[in-house]
Amino acid sequence: MDVCESWKSEQQLPIVYDPGYNITLFGLEKLHPFDACKFSKGLGGFIMCTREDGAGWCPYADITLAVQRIRAASTGAVSRIMVIDLDVHQGNGVGRDKLAAGDAELYILDMYNGAAFPWDTAAKAAINTKVELQPGTSEQQYLSQLHQALNKAAAEFPQPHLIIYNAGTDILAGDPLGRLSISDEQPHPFP
Numbered sequence: 720m721d722v723c724e725s726w727k728s729e730q731q732l733p734i735v736y737d738p739g740y741n742i743t744l745f746g747l748e749k750l751h752p753f754d755a756c757k758f759s760k761g762l763g764g765f766i767m768c769t770r771e772d773g774a775g776w777c778p779y780a781d782i783t784l785a786v787q788r789i790r791a792a793s794t795g796a797v798s799r800i801m802v803i804d805l806d807v808h809q810g811n812g813v814g815r816d817k818l819a820a821g822d823a824e825l826y827i828l829d830m831y832n833g834a835a836f837p838w839d840t841a842a843k844a845a846i847n848t849k850v851e852l853q854p855g856t857s858e859q860q861y862l863s864q865l866h867q868a869l870n871k872a873a874a875e876f877p878q879p880h881l882i883i884y885n886a887g888t889d890i891l892a893g894d895p896l897g898r899l900s901i902s903d904e905q906p907h908p909f910p
Contacts, residue, residue: 783816801826801879806887807897811837814845826876848872854898
């Protein structure tokens with residue numbers, strides 16, 4: 720069975736992506752010292768800042784704001800939301816916002832390098848499925864742990880109304896902060 724089989728429903732909308740959806744912020748994305756050459760126009764996934772404060776290259780809490788706006792716009796029809804955060808850094812801002820709001824309808828799967836900034840122990844309490852990687856984690860190890868984490872999330876939080884996926888390019892081999900050994904050469908199936 721597919722890892723996300725339990726999430727399917729008759730009301731499921733297709734995933735639609737267009738490069739025009741990428742977010743820019745007055746060209747500031749070009750100033751990022753590590754990721755500037757890794758993306759063309761996109762900017763987002765500011766996982767380390769909270770509603771109250773910016774942190775770690777993150778000027779505003781776009782995921783928290785998106786969750787709030789979607790819930791308000793849907794007048795409650797979209798309430799159960801899952802965040803799958805695969806950026807190399809712990810999404811502590813999203814976690815802190817979840818804890819501050821007491822949001823039981825927000826499920827967080829966070830897979831990150833445990834040796835990378837921000838090392839926010841308090842925010843870890845908000846993570847439902849936590850995978851702390853070690854520097855040098857291989858692609859095979861990464862995909863195996865991701866597969867296990869997705870299965871756990873599907874079992875614990877079936878039928879989310881929306882999944883917000885944050886894909887950080889800082890997991891790629893050669894990133895000076897990420898320090899993982901993930902290739903961007905070709906997609907690999909789960910082990």
